[in-house]
Amino acid sequence: MTRRTPPRPVDVEALFPELRPLRREAVRLHPRAGRPSFRDSSVGGPLLWPADEPWPVCDAEHYERNSDTPYEGEVCLVPVVQVHRTDAPGLPFPPECDLLQVLWCPYDHGSPRCPLPQVHWRSAGSVKDVRETPVPHAEASEYYVPDPCAVHPERVVEYPGWDLPEDLSDMLGARLDRLERETGWHYQYHLAEAPGIKLGGYPSWTQEPVWPECGWCERRMDHLLTVSSWEYDGATWRTWLPVEDRATIGDGEPWSSEQARAAQNPAGLMLGDTGGVYVFECRSCSERPVAHWFDCS
Template identity: 65%
Template sequence: MVRRTPPRPVAVEEYLPELGSLRREAVRLHPRPGSPSCHESSVGGPLLWPVEEPWPVCDGEPERGVHEPGTPFVPVVQVRREDAPGIPFPPGCDLLQVLWCPFEHGEWCCPLPLVRWRDSAAVTAVREAPPPPADALEDHVPHPCVVHPERVTEYPSWDIPKNLRDVLRDRMEAMERSSGFLFHYHLADAPGIKLGGYPGWTQDPVWPDCPDCGRRMDHLLTVASREYDGESIRTWLPVEDRREVDGRQRASEEASTGTGMMLGDVGGVYIFECRTCPARPTSHWFDCS
């Protein structure tokens, strides 16, 4: 089934034309429980992993829990290029795969992600993923979900430069009063699991710099705990998932939490890459409420 985000209820750039230069395109994945194959885009589904390539394992020391050296990573996201319009794939690659160690690592206690790009046509025999570790954090292992990719337009929220926020403040407040919609929750950046666009920050933005060239890295992927919350549901819930109950918009449980993930206190993992350096080095950040 197609998933369609409702048309924006406010023409943001008519009120705030300065944001036009900061407009970005994102691809919402809209994961819903299902049984994807290794040849399909998915969240938590099987990966098209070549049998001759060892399955990645984690040898790091987690902050919470203890795992044995060689703990296998678990599949998180697989996206085919045809399902990610506008997202730049490396030359010769048509498949993005993201895995992570399902234990908490580092100062901020988040899963440790790994990014792989590949040419799907080069995979002739597929390696089956090992089962998740028996003691893995259950809410860090996504349930298999099919996806319904949709391209949407986003504007920065917490990423608006401070000097521009000062310029826009009065007009933004007037826009919110006249429309009844809050810029941050209803109009700026889409919630949920998505490619491109802006990270769905909960706390202040933290953009990493490339360790090789020093330039600020690009946002590749947000992996969020939930697809919606009580506020964002008003404008970001797809038309196909809308149900009116007692005069209010509601979403099915699978539309909101079908992946089964809970990262910290309704947090998100943001994965970044440098698109300037040939090796496309990656980094990540995690925040929550």
């Protein structure tokens, strides 16, 4: 089944033409519980990983969730996202690559405490024999190990919420307030950035933005991936809950049924207090170095 975000309830660019230069496209992955194979795009599914390539392990200091005691054992990284280029229209893949794989260590790292992601790009056709995806570490937090999900990629248009420039926010403030009074549509919740697990576009920040700079060229990095705890919440569901899920859930509260909960948190993640991990890369450098950030409510 496909997943389609409802049309915007208002024409954002007609009402606020100042936002037109800031529009970006994102690919919402819409994960839903499934049994993906290693050949499929997925969230939390097995990876198309070459048998002759070692499975990545975490070599950083890591802690069990909500603990200050370092965990000393070796930990295999767990799959988070695998996406073929055909399922991510508009995302700039490196030359000769058509598969994105993101894994992370399912333990806490650094400050703020969060999983530590790795990004791998490869050519799917070059993988002949496939290594079996390891079973997640027994002591890893279940909230950091995504349940296997099929994905239903959808390209959507976004506008900056937290990333709205201050001068533009001041200029549009009165008009945005009037729109909310007259229609009930809140710009940041209902019209700006898509929630959930997505590629490209704007990060679905929970707090103020923290954009990392590349350690090589010192330019601001590009947003690659947001991994959010939830597909929607009590504020965002009104415009971002897909049409197909609305038909299943019915007219009740968007979290009041088993079907609603399955759509809200299909991967079973809980990153802090319904937060998100944001993965960035520098596309100005040929090595495409990676950084990440985490926030929560």
